[in-house]
Amino acid sequence: MPIFFQVIANGLVTFAIYVLVAGGISFLYAATRIFHLANGVVVLGAGYVFWWAWVWLGWHPAAAVVFSLVISSAVGLLMNEFVYEPLRRRGTKGLGYLIATLALLIFGTAVVMALFGAQPRTFDFQTASLVFGGVYMTVFQLWALMISILLLIVFFWIIRFTRFGKALRATADNETVAEVLGVDTKMLRRWAFLLASLFAAVGGILNGLEFNLDPNMGLIFAVRGFTAAVIGGVGSFGGAIIGSGLVSFLEQAIVWFFGAGWRNAIVFILLFLFLLLRPGGIFGSKN
Template identity: 30%
Template sequence: MLEQLILNGIIAGSIYALIAIGFTVIYRTVKFFHFAHGVVYTAGAYFAYTLIFLLHLNFPLSFFLSIALSALLGIGIDRFVYYPLRRQNASNMIFLLASFGVFIFLQNLIQLIYGAQILTIRTGPVREGHHFLGAVITDIQILILAVSIILMILLWLFIQKAKLGKAMRAVSDDPIAANIVGINPEKIILTSFAIGSALAGAAGILISFETNIEPTMGFSALLKGIIASIIGGIGSIPGAVLGGFFLGLAENLGIWKISAGWKDCIAFVILIIFLLIRPSGFLGTKTEKETI
């Protein structure tokens, strides 16, 4: 039982970590809470559903197409909502509320198109999982774990090695100095939205292979992603990974004794404890503490 809960925690944690990294990549450049990130996750799952069932594409192709579409959605949200607000020099709260508005709008648009009922992408019979160290793991769960770890490594290499990744770090550290040395901030913001949204979309697609999808699924996923990135240390990518796995494990071990409905509650109690006792999270820096 305990082994199974730890395994479930790791699987959930890898999804939370993907969402949290995407959220962090965007947060680092724009410095506000992009709530609409959650609806990109939902959209990723629905893109995959549409491509697989309505256009009859195969799994790998629809996986990559859906990631591309999610990235486009993220860019679109930035262009049509955040870009005009940036030009008005709007405050963080205004960005936050506008992104909430986008979240509500798009989530209900999805509900209007596909209906409120749950949909399933999984085809064929459910196969028995493999036994591994006293726990059962299915093929799909192995896929989720493998793909999310590959994506995390790819992102890490991109940020550390690629020229664009280095520029992203520069903008995150000091936007004005980055601008002086000739980095176009708008280009970096677009890149961040594309990468962050692609990761959220990927998380949504992966989870849709494992469970059912519904229009409201993005909400709790978004909250878990934000909580993971705060307890990991807001703005830190390794922190987001750590926070994601920590949250996944904490939630799943927490429901060992109490019912599964309390998961959201556990997550927020952890968040509030962190905000009060260690607002900079596991890996956050001192300077970020002051803004909290």
């Protein structure tokens, strides 16, 4: 039984990070109909920019966080303005966007490696450990979980109770009708990319502090975020939360009982099974 609860605790830590990426991917798909896998680059870049500002330049951690969030938001907006919007004006459909976002993911990873090197980066960061009935968690892990939950609550409030959220839901239902009703869908897409980039950036910073930084992190988080979004139902923010939980807890269980070598395999197996049996996800249609 203690092993079961330890797996749950470890899963909560990875869930706190995965849900920020998956939520952004699912949210952006609802707003733009684009699978923004390049959000993985924002995760990667945010972690490395934070490391550079804090460890290399010696900034205060709070200043490094703000700087990383600003840079990450700018990167997300630039992706939209200079890649996706021109493609949209040309009438590009799903496959074109998919190729573009994969190209951005590869290009962004190469840029990060060119700027910061190909070797992993570490933080000299330690926090006290807490024990709850034989289950170990660090103080930072609890903070990461609380930060993630707080962001989810804020995001839910934005979507449900603000004009932006109402405009987003209208656009997700029917973009043409939303434009007729006066919704500035172009500005809506900008705000959507800004929010998704902020979410991904927070995930990148939390991941760097918990697991350190690796140049392959962008691809890893793109795949996990996409898998969680597909499991929950692409376009459903609540589905992204459920999908992230399933990916996180199953991944930790596999690592605990079968070793870390199966960690990536189980994610692809999950993705394959849902695409085969339930392509619409848990909260989507069977088709």
